Amino acid sequence: MIPIPPPPPAIIAPAVEPRVAAPERSVDTASDLRIAAALTDARVRVDSGFSGATIVLYGAVFNPGDQPTDVVVVVRGPDAPVRLVKKTRNMGVWLNSRPVLFEGAPGFYMTASTRPLSDIADFGQLRRLGVGVDHLRIDAPEETRTVTRYGVRDVVVSRLGEDYLDWRRAVIRLREAAALYNTDPAGVSFVDRGLFRAEVELPTTAPTGIYNAEVWLFQDGDPVSVSNLTLTVEKVGFERNVYEFAHRQPWLYGLMCVLLAAMTGYLASRLFRRF
Template sequence: MIAALPPPPPTIQAPAPERSAATTGQVRVAAAMTDAQVRVDSSFRGATIVLYGAVFNPTDAPTDVVVVVRGPDAPVRLVKKTRNMGVWLNSRPVLFEGAPGFYMTASTRSLGDIADFGQLRRLGVGVDHLRINAPQESRTVTRYGVRDVVVSRLGEDYLDWRRAVIRLREAAALYNTDPDGVEFVDQGLFRAEIDLPAVAPTGQYFAEVWLFQDGEPVSVSNLTLTVEKVGIERDIFEFAHNRPWTYGILCVLLAALTGWLASRIFRRS
């Protein structure tokens, strides 16, 4: 007599993964970086950081991603060569305050094709819309028959000085615009590379990942990146900034000692 086999166990179906309301109901972007901290030492020759993320788009409308990375602000001192009585001299220095030490934009296509001029200017996205504070110095002149009219010392030359700031930073690879810097590697998944040159300033960097749809910003993800000195370089940097007088005196003494030793060595030879 053959015993009846027991019935098979009931089929257990795995529950469907839950999705947040923000993922299913609205367009948004999420991003992260492979490394949020860069250590700078004597062997630092630059670094490349990969920024990656995903676009959650429940609609059929296409989207664009724009990555903006801004480094710590620092003053910029500029002079211009002027000819005076046949002699070329440096003009009075102009100090720009609030110019970022590093600025990079990467996008899926040209910024002008993603959003209009006014939208980019309002968000401060792109080198052309970068906010650089003008010098506070001013003078009073008489113009159009009105006395004591306050005019910026740069006047109409402000744009030329501003272009000079951007041109110098671009030549040092500190400012960069890449219209093809954001690449979609899969449906909704994208990546971009942040190239930090060896002269990149230390401090805290801020990254904004904008998601555009039909020329309008619909979502943004904010990230931070820290570039800091380590080792003996950091100790010297902090000592020089915390005790500048002591650091200056030690440099003078070290230079004098080096010169004295060199004179003794060459005298014997």
């Protein structure tokens, strides 16, 4: 009988530790001078109980050096036409002049900064960027013409020559009185090293639409970085339905308003006739 050789010893493979994926690492930005920002709420809903809103804009400044920087926040609402009239004295009587229409004035405009804008950048730089109420771009066509707006004929649309700046100041003054234009030279505050915050105050009369926010980073009077944000202010609920109906079918909306007013007047007359 032939003996059977014993089986070879089992070969034990060395233990292999499970491969752990390398953790993801962010891109190194230590050498970049830049700014990043965000809003606590990018959508504001307007209903019958809307009494204004306060939105916090926050962000961080990545500054690899020791040279100080400044932050400027600019929030601009949707453009809307502005109709103005001017009191003129004619033969001892004060009369309204022909209406003047500015077609491109923003419905909302605010700036907030770490210090006054004139200390951050020079006049030319601010004018080029359109930063600040004094450098706000309010469009009026080059040509002089008359149109019919707001049910009024012969509305003047022009740059008004030498009087343009006076009319422009009037637009800004009226919007500031309505809390739609605001300038806060100390509206941006640093809460920690590199971390800042600012508040955007929306009044009850804030127009609906898309708002554009620009967060500028200045150093030595020059813009070195910018972060662009979008804010939406929209009507909701019953107010939104009425708003959309009035704009989609204005003739039917006007007819319904007239009928409703006539019916209300008729019912009121019948009610008070009994007393």
